[in-house]
Amino acid sequence: MRTPxxxxxxxxxxxxxxQPLTLYLYSDNAARRGMLVAAFSxxxxxxxxxDQIIELASADACAGLKLRxxxxxxxDTASAPLPPHVLGERAPSAVVITAxxxxxxxxxIDGHMDIPPAPAxxxxxxxxxxxxxxxxxxxxxxxxxxxxxxxLARLNRIGTxxxxxxxxxxxxxxxxxxxxxxxxxxxxxxxxxxxxxxxASASARKVLGKAEKRTRAVAVRRAELTTQVFSLRFAxxxxxxxxxxxQQIVFPANLESIAGYxxxxxxxxxxxxxxxxxxxxxxxxxxxIDVKYxxxxxxxxxxxxKNTSDEVVGVVQLINKKRDPRRRLTPDETERLVVPFSxxxxxxxxxxxxxxxxxxxxxxxxxxxxxxxxxxxxxxxGAIEQRDPSTAGHxxxxxxxxMALADEVNKDKTGRYRDVTFSDAEMTELHYxxxxxxxxxxxxxxxxxxxxxxxxxxxxxxxAFRGEIAARELRLDALEREARLIEAGRAGEVPSxxxxxxxxxxxxxxxxxxLLEHSKPLFMTDEKLARLKAIHENPRRINGQxxxxxxxxxxxxxxxxxxxxxxxxxxEIENHVADSWQFLKRIPWTADxxxxxxxxxxxxxxxxxxxxxxxxxxxxxxxxxxxxAVADVFDSLTASDRPYKPAIPLERAVQILQAMAxxxxxxxxxxxxxxxxxxxxxxxxxxVRLADATDAQxxxx
Numbered sequence: 001m002r003t004p005x006x007x008x009x010x011x012x013x014x015x016x017x018x019q020p021l022t023l024y025l026y027s028d029n030a031a032r033r034g035m036l037v038a039a040f041s042x043x044x045x046x047x048x049x050x051d052q053i054i055e056l057a058s059a060d061a062c063a064g065l066k067l068r069x070x071x072x073x074x075x076d077t078a079s080a081p082l083p084p085h086v087l088g089e090r091a092p093s094a095v096v097i098t099a100x101x102x103x104x105x106x107x108x109i110d111g112h113m114d115i116p117p118a119p120a121x122x123x124x125x126x127x128x129x130x131x132x133x134x135x136x137x138x139x140x141x142x143x144x145x146x147x148x149x150x151x152l153a154r155l156n157r158i159g160t161x162x163x164x165x166x167x168x169x170x171x172x173x174x175x176x177x178x179x180x181x182x183x184x185x186x187x188x189x190x191x192x193x194x195x196x197x198x199x200a201s202a203s204a205r206k207v208l209g210k211a212e213k214r215t216r217a218v219a220v221r222r223a224e225l226t227t228q229v230f231s232l233r234f235a236x237x238x239x240x241x242x243x244x245x246x247q248q249i250v251f252p253a254n255l256e257s258i259a260g261y262x263x264x265x266x267x268x269x270x271x272x273x274x275x276x277x278x279x280x281x282x283x284x285x286x287x288x289i290d291v292k293y294x295x296x297x298x299x300x301x302x303x304x305x306k307n308t309s310d311e312v313v314g315v316v317q318l319i320n321k322k323r324d325p326r327r328r329l330t331p332d333e334t335e336r337l338v339v340p341f342s343x344x345x346x347x348x349x350x351x352x353x354x355x356x357x358x359x360x361x362x363x364x365x366x367x368x369x370x371x372x373x374x375x376x377x378x379x380x381x382g383a384i385e386q387r388d389p390s391t392a393g394h395x396x397x398x399x400x401x402x403m404a405l406a407d408e409v410n411k412d413k414t415g416r417y418r419d420v421t422f423s424d425a426e427m428t429e430l431h432y433x434x435x436x437x438x439x440x441x442x443x444x445x446x447x448x449x450x451x452x453x454x455x456x457x458x459x460x461x462x463x464a465f466r467g468e469i470a471a472r473e474l475r476l477d478a479l480e481r482e483a484r485l486i487e488a489g490r491a492g493e494v495p496s497x498x499x500x501x502x503x504x505x506x507x508x509x510x511x512x513x514x515l516l517e518h519s520k521p522l523f524m525t526d527e528k529l530a531r532l533k534a535i536h537e538n539p540r541r542i543n544g545q546x547x548x549x550x551x552x553x554x555x556x557x558x559x560x561x562x563x564x565x566x567x568x569x570x571x572e573i574e575n576h577v578a579d580s581w582q583f584l585k586r587i588p589w590t591a592d593x594x595x596x597x598x599x600x601x602x603x604x605x606x607x608x609x610x611x612x613x614x615x616x617x618x619x620x621x622x623x624x625x626x627x628x629a630v631a632d633v634f635d636s637l638t639a640s641d642r643p644y645k646p647a648i649p650l651e652r653a654v655q656i657l658q659a660m661a662x663x664x665x666x667x668x669x670x671x672x673x674x675x676x677x678x679x680x681x682x683x684x685x686x687x688v689r690l691a692d693a694t695d696a697q698x699x700x701x
Contacts, residue, residue, distance in 0.1 A: 018050070019134040020070055021126070026056035027076035027099075027115075033057065035116040036074060036099060042413065043122045062086055067094035069137050072129040076115065077101050092326055093136035095129040110328070111243065124243075132240065135181050136326060162359035167424075168192075171363050172236040175305075175316060175356040180238060182352065183301070183345050184325045185318035186338070187239035191232040191259050192314045192360075194250065232259055232315070241329040242295045255282045259315045262302040266312050268350060269302040272340040296331040301341040303349045305357035313360045316353065321345070381435055394635055399434035400683055401631035405670065406430055406624070408677045416669045420623065425592040430624040433599035437628055439580045454557045454564050455519040463519075463549055467512035470540055470547040474504050477543045511535055511549060515558065524561045532558055581613070595622065603628040608664030618667055626667040630674050633657060633666065638687045649690040650680065 023040055027033035033055060040046050040053055056062050059080045067073055067090035075082070077100045087096065087108060097111045111128050113121040162178075165171040172190050180188045230253040237246050253260040261283045262269050271277065274285040274297050290297055299321050305314040320329060320338045327337055341349075385392045406427060409417045422430065455463070478501040482494050515535065518528065536555040539548035550558065581601025589596055602625040605611035607618040618626055637656060640647040648656070654675055661668040680687055 019130040019137075020050040021046075021052075021129055021133065022068075022071045023051060023053045023129075024056055024065065024067070024071060024073045025053065026062065026073065026079060026082065028058050028079040029076065030057070032076055032078070032100070032115050036076070039117040039119070039122050040074075040126075043119065043126065044411070044413070045123045045126045059083065067091055067096075069093045070133050071095070072097065072133065074099050074113075074125070077103050093133045095132045097125050097129065128243070131177070131238065135177060135240075159355045162355055163362075165359065166363060166366060168360070168363050168367060169235070171359060172314075175352075175359070176236050176238055179303070179316050179318055179349070179352055179356075182348060183318055183341065184322050185301075186241055186320040186322050186329050187237075187295075187297075188316065188318045189237040189259075190235050190314060190316045191263070192235045193253065193263055193312060194231045194233055195229070230263070232257075232263060235314075239295070242293050244289065244293050244295075256284060258283045258285065258300065258302050259317055262304045263312050263315050266304050266306065266310070268304065268346060268353075269300075270341050270346060271300045271302075273298050274300050294331060296329070296334040298334050298338045299340045301345065301349055303353040305353050305360060307357045307361035313357050313364070316356065318349070377432060377435055380439070384439065394639065395435050395438055397635045397639075397685070398437060398628060398631045399431060401634065401679060401685075402434040402624070402628045403427065403431055404679050404683055405627040405631065405674060405677075408673055408679070409623070409627075412673075417673070422624075426624075429593050429596055430599060430627075432593060433596045433624060434628055434631070436584060436596065437580065437600045437603050437632065439583055439600065453519050453521060454560050455554060459554055459557070460516055460519055462551075463512060463515050463554065466547065466549050467508060470508055470542065470549070471505055473542040473545070473547060474501060474508065474540075480543075508540070515549060515554075518558060521562070521564045524559070529559065529561075598622060599624045599628070603632055605629075606665045607661075607667055610664070623670075626670050630657065630666055630670045633660065634674070634680075638685070640686065640688065646694065647688045649693040650687040651690045653687070 023046070025033060025036045025040065027036060037053065037055060046053070056065070059082055062082050065083075065086050067086065069091045070093065071091065072095040073086070073090075074097045077098050090096070095110045096108060097113060098109050099113050099117070100115045102112055103109065110132055111125055113125050117125075162171065162174060165174055172192070176188050176190050179185070231250050232253045234247075234249045234251075237244065251257070253263050255261045255264060258269055258271075258274075261267070269283075275287075277283075277285060285297070285300075287297070289295060297319050299319070301318045301321075303316050303318070304312045305316060307313050318341070320334065321341050322329070323337055323339055327333075329337055381395045382392075385395065406422050410421055412418055412420075453460075478497055481497050485491060485493050485497065514531065518524065518532070524532070532555070536548075536550055536552075539546050541547075581597050584597035584600060587597075599622050601613070602616075602621040605614065605616055605618045605621045605625065609615055609617045611618065618629070634653060634657060637648045637653040638650065657666060657671050657674065660666045661671040679685075
C-alpha cells in the first residue's frame with residue numbers, strides 16, 4: 001500500500017504480470033480515440049506506475065514512431081494507414097492489436113478488440129500484450145538457438161524464479177511461460193493432479209472479501225495407482241497464435257489421454273505429429289480444440305512434473321515447436337514452421353519438470369500450512385466467542401465488512417483513496433487482524449463479558465429483598481403506632497396512620513420498580529439521574545434505623561447513561577484491546593504478517609485522540625485499523641443477537657456512524673466510503689430497516 005507504513009517486497013521480475021507496456025492508441029477519429037483512452041486509462045489492469053499511454057491522432061503524428069521493446073500499438077482499422085516503417089521496423093517484442101472492424105487474416109496482428117472496448121476486452125488485450133512482450137523479449141534477448149551453456153544459464157535462472165513464487169496459480173503461469181520460452185513452443189497447457197474424480201476437488205473460502213479457490217493438488221504415488229482414483233485439473237493454457245477462452249475443467253486421469261498417460265506412468269511423451277500416432281499407442285489425441293478454433297497441433301512434448309520423491313504432481317504439455325518464435329501459426333503454415341522437439345529439448349524439459357515439480361510441491365505445502373493456520377485462527381476465535389455466546393459471529397462479520405471496505409479502497413481510482421492500494425499480502429494481514437481484533441477478551445472476567453444489564457441478577461435480587469425488608473418495617477412501625485393510639489384512646493387517628501402507610505408503601509414500590517427497570521440498558525436522562533441520586537442520598541429512616549435500597553456499588557452501576565458497564569467494568573473491557581496487542585505480539589508472525597498485532601490493537605483509537613489503548617490520533621494509526629473501527633461499530637449497532645439491547649435500524653445506525661465521524665470518534669473518509677458504497681447491500685448483511693423495526697428497536701440508543 002502506498003502509504004508511509006508501506007512495506008516493499010523485493011521479488012524477481014519473472015512473470016508477464018510485471019512487464020511494463022507503452023500503449024500507443026492510434027485513431028484519427030477523436031471520439032473513437034477518446035473511447036480507447038478512457039477504456040485503457042480507467043482499467044485497473046493498466047498500472048499508472050509501470051505503464052504509459054500515448055495518444056496518436058493522425059498518421060503524420062506517427063512519422064517518427066518506433067515500436068520498441070514493450071510497445072503495444074492499438075490500431076483503429078477505420079483510420080488512415082500508418083507509415084510502412086511503423087510495422088515493418090518494429091522491435092521483435094512489440095505487440096500490435098487492431099480495434100474496430102476486423103481486418104483480413106494478417107499474421108502481423110497479435111489480437112483484436114471492439115470500439116468501444118468492454119472492460120473484459122481491455123483486460124484480455126493487456127494481459128496478452130504483457131505475455132507476448134515478455135516472452136518475445138526474453139527469447140530474442142537471450143537467443144532462441146543458444147548454446148548448451150546459454151540454456152543451462154537460463155535454466156538456472158528459471159529455477160531461481162520458480163523458488164520465488166508463492167501462489168499456485170501464478171506459479172503455474174510461470175512454469176508454462178518458462179517452458180514455452182526455453183523450448184520455443186507456440187502453445188501449451190498445464191495440469192494439476194488431484195485425488196478423486198474431481199467432482200468435489202475445488203474448495204472455496206472467504207478471503208479478501210471474495211471467494212478464492214484453492215487447488216487440492218496431490219501427488220501420484222505408485223503404490224496407490226491400483227487403489228486410488230486421480231483426476232487432472234486443466235489449470236493454465238497459453239497460445240501465441242489463436243485466442244482460446246480458458247476455462248478450468250477436471251477430467252479423470254487415465255492412459256487414454258496423453259496428459260493422463262504422462263501423469264500415471266511418469267514418462268515423458270514426445271510426438272512428432274499428433275495426427276499420425278502409432279496404432280499401438282495407448283493414448284489418443286483429442287482434436288476438439290483444433291476443430292473449434294481453427295488451430296493445427298503438430299509436434300507435442302508432454303512432461304510430468306515430479307517432486308523430490310519422484311512422484312508426479314502435475315503435467316506440462318508443450319505444443320508446436322517453432323523455427324521462429326515470433327511468428328504466429330496458421331493451419332496452412334504449420335507444416336513449414338513447426339519442427340519436432342529434439343533430444344536436447346527433452347533433456348532441458350526433464351530438468352525443468354523436476355524444478356517445476358519441486359516448486360509446485362513447495363507451494364502446495366505452503367498452502368497447506370496457510371490453511372492449517374487459518375483454521376487454527378478460526379477455532380481460537382470460536383473458542384473465545386463461546387465465552388460470550390451473545391456476540392458469537394461478531395469477529396467473522398467484522399472481518400467480512402473490513403475486507404469489503406479494503407476492496408473498495410483498492411477500487412477507488414478517482415476519490416480519496418486513489419493513491420492507496422492494499423497488496424495481497426496486506427489484505428491477508430488485515431484479514432487475520434480483523435478476525436483476532438477481540439482476542440484479548442480471553443482475559444476479561446466472564447461475568448463482565450456477559451453482563452446483559454447494569455446490575456447483576458444477585459444485585460437486582462438484593463434490591464427487591466431490601467424493598468421487602470423496608471416494607472415490613474413500615475408495616476411494623478405503623479402497627480406499633482396504631483397500638484399506641486388505641487391504648488391512648490385516640491383510635492380515630494388510626495385511619496390516617498394506615499393511609500400514610502399505604503402512601504409510603506406505594507412510594508417504596510415505585511422506587512424499587514424504578515431501580516429494577518433502570519437496571520436494564522435504558523438510556524438515563526438527566527431527570528432520571530436526579531431521581532436515582534435522590535434515592536441513593538435519601539435512604540428511608542424507619543423507627544430510628546436506616547434502610548437503603550441500593551449500595552454505593554449499585555449506584556455507580558445504575559448511573560451508566562447507556563450500555564451496561566460501569567466505569568470500572570468498562571476499563572476492564574477496554575483493556576482487552578491492549579491485551580489483544582500483547583497476546584498477539586507473543587506469536588512469531590512471519591514478515592508479511594508482522595503488523596497483525598498493531599492493526600488489531602488500534603481499532604479503538606479515535607480521530608480526536610480520545611480512544612484507547614494509546615490515545616493517539618487515528619490518523620497516525622494504520623488505515624486497516626480505521627476500516628476495522630467502522631466495521632466494529634456498525635456490527636455492534638445492528639447485531640440482533642445482543643440480549644442487552646435490540647438491533648438498531650439500518651438508517652439510524654448510519655446516522656450514528658456519521659455523527660461519530662463528526663465528533664471525531666471515527667474516520668470521516670472511511671464512514672463516507674462505507675455509506676457511499678453501501679457495503680451492507682454488497683455483503684447482504686442481515687439488518688433491520690426502519691420501516692420494519694419494532695417499537696423497542698426504534699427506541700434503542
